[in-house]
Amino acid sequence: MVVIVRFIARDGTISTVEAEDGARLLDVAQADGQPLEGTCEGDLACATCHVVIDPADFARLLPASEDEEDMLDLARDATRTSRLACQIRLTAALDGLTVRMPG
């Protein structure tokens, strides 16, 4: 089973990729060349994996943990639908997810 993810770059370029079920959104984005540093590699200590989820898709994600919310408070350009890509596992329920790189 593959999960389709659509990335929207800062310049509006759209990239559609196929991800393995269970893959981390951060890894999929980096493999696609999206500019997410992911400095702490998923330890919730950096927020360099900040992405903005399309509002139409946001409710399909499992809620963020308190630690993720705390780290998002420190992210630049955070929005109501911001998440940390290292905390998102792609599943069939997220097929078609649209993810924007923050400004």
Ligand code: FES
């Ligand atoms: Fe550091 Fe996601 S990679 S918080």
